[in-house]
Amino acid sequence: MISLGLVVIKPNVCTLTILINCFCHLSRVDFAFSVLGKILKLGLEPNTVTFNTLIRGLCVDGQIAKAVKFFDEIVNKGFQPSLLTYGTLINGLCKMGITSAAIRLLRKMEEEGTCQPNIVIYTTIIDSLCKGRLVTEALELFSEMIGKSISPNVVSYSCLIQGMCNLGKWKDATRLLNEMIDRKIAPDLHTFSILVDALCKEGMVREAKGVVELMIQRGEEPNVVTYNTLMDGYCLQGRMGEAFKVLDFMVARDCAPNVVSYNILINGYCKSKWVDEAMVLFQEMPHRGLIPTIATYNTLIKGLCLVGRLQNAKGLLNEMQANGHIPNLITYNTLLECLCKNQRLEEAIALFQVIKDCSPNLDISTYNILIDGLCKGGKVKTARELFYTVSTKGTQPDIITCSIMLNGLCKEGLLSDADELFQEMEKYGFSPDCCTYNITIQGFLHHNEISRAMAYLSQMVERGFSADASTVTMLMHLSDDGFDQSFLEMICKITAPYVRERLCFEVPCKQPDQSMCLDQIRLGPYQQVVHTSLWNLLNSGFSRVNQ
Known part of the structure; x- marks a missing residue:
């Protein structure tokens, strides 16, 4: 009251x-x-x-x-x-x-029965089914709706078309588009934009351009989002000339480009290593009343690093800060990676300290970049010290961190340390993966620690992981001295697919269903890399191994 x-x-x-x-x-x-x-x-x-x-x-x-x-x-x-x-x-x-x-x-x-569902309720559920990739169920509900004399609208059709496009069912999407036109339901901007986006993501840019042209013919003017999508489609294919034409075309049709439009083109030019063209667009932005974002600066810094122009990248970082933008982890990680790749490790360590001061809770990716750079630069001791300080700083190593450190230790010949780290991985809450096993096996093989390598190889096979091409090549060079039959058979299982798929030049089988053996395969000089005992085992058991 x-x-x-x-x-x-x-x-x-x-x-x-x-x-x-x-x-x-x-x-x-x-x-x-x-x-x-x-x-x-x-x-x-x-x-x-x-x-x-x-x-x-x-x-x-x-x-x-x-x-x-x-x-x-x-x-x-x-x-x-x-x-x-x-x-x-x-x-x-x-x-x-x-x-x-x-x-x-x-x-x-x-x-x-007090009230009956309407088009809005049906469309809401159809849209949810399509987002859950349950398009068959969505179509059934759509048919049920029509059967109850509830007429579909542009929204319900757009939801179904989006669902079909997400699954790559272009024929069904086209059928629905034609069906809605036959029902005198005009596709709207959203409907066309769905098609343009889906086609571009599938690399079908020519078809996407056709949809934009159809829009204009039907009097539905594309908006900046539609044009940006088409530009991005061309950029993904490296067709920068066509992408730039889209920018000119949208301006000619009184559709003003936005920051996203420029970011898309700048990113495309940078990925194509045309950084000067990207810089021209960057300098043009203020003249169009557009303020570059943190994403714009990050893209350009990455582009400059990609072509080795590190000083220019540093200069852009200073400009970015002068214009009131605070660098984020992406900015710093990009520069850190570039410094490591160029073996400017002292500068990388100094930058890492700056990053730590700015971001007390560092992401593990930053540690991974520097540890990898130190290992590749021969500073494994420094890398190991950094590795063991990670968990004390409130960040946990991941499987990538351990794989990087293992690779560094193995290349340096610190095999006992690598062995110890491998066993410690469980402590960090994850099991070794395929990459970890291959790195470790290659490290031990490289230093002629065959028995220890074979122990890891056996463990890898038991856990269902596969050897990569580098591991297989090293195994094929091994002598069979001291190997028992079980090890030879295990190596055979691992190397047989490699021999068949990677080294075969010709398989003159008259009957496709006939099992192959090595005397049907012309290997030329590659037979020389396989030790005699392994070759004989492969030759005698090839059909059995591939069953």
Whole structure:
């Protein structure tokens, strides 16, 4: 009850429902339910709007389980849900990816019969099914909707087309597009943009350009997002001339490029190592009223590093900071990697210290870059010291960190240390992977520690991992002195596919289903790299190994 001088105003359900709505918009659903308690305490009857507002508030706040529970409670107490009530809850379920529950609610809605689902409810579920890659179920629901005389609209068709495009089903996407045109439903900007984006991602830029041309013919003007998508498609293929033509074309059609447009082109030029052209675009941005973003600077710095222009990259970093942009981890990692690749390790260590000062909780990727650079630069001792300080700084090493360190130790001949690190990996919470095994095996083979290499090889095979080409080549050079038959057979299993797939020049089999043996294969000089005993075993057991 509110007192304004002599006038006393008693709040009603409408007033308090407005207050509930305000709390929900402030993400204070708990306060909103307190107001519901006040309504009941005052002896007032909450109405449909009150309940719908609370359900929507819970859904928006991500409390979907509470929304469903609240819905069930009020229905059990005699509340008759409206179309909006069902629609709000179904939308909340779909946004959380709980499509099966949304379909059950749809069926319950149909059974109750108080209100029938409309195009919005059906489209919401169809869209959720498509996002979950369940396009067959989406099409079934779409057909069911049409069977109930609910006419589809541009949104429902767009959802299905998006679903088909996500699965690469171009014929079905085209069929749906033609079907909607036959139904006199005009594709809108969103529909066309879906097709352009999907085609570009699949590398079908010519077809994407055709869709843009069709848009214009049908009087649907592409927007900056559509043009950016097409430009990015050309950039991904390195067709920078065509990408730049799109920029000119959109300007000619009074569609102003935005920062994203320039970032796409700058990134394309940098990846193609045309950094000077990228810099021209960068300098053009302020003249078009566009302010370069952190992404713009990072792209250019990466491009300059890619072509070895480290000093220019450093200069751009200074310019970036002078213009009020704070470098992020991507900026620093790019420069750090470039310094390591150019063996400027003292500068890399100095930069690493700057990064640590700026970001106390470093990402493991930064450590990985420097450890790898130190190992490759012959500073394995320094790399190992850094490796063992990682966990003390609040960051945990990952499988990549361990693989890098193992590689460095093996190349330096510190095999006992490599062995110890390999055994310690479990301590960090992960098991060795295929890469880790191959690095370790190659390290031991390189230093002629054959028996230790064979122990790791046996373990690798038992765990279902495969040898890479480098490991196989080293195994094929081994002498069989001291090997028992089981080791020879294991090596045979590993090297046989390599012999067949990598070294064979000709397989003159008259019958495709006939099993191959090595006397059918002309290997030329490559037979010389395989030791005699291994060659004989391969030759005699080739068919058996490949079964």
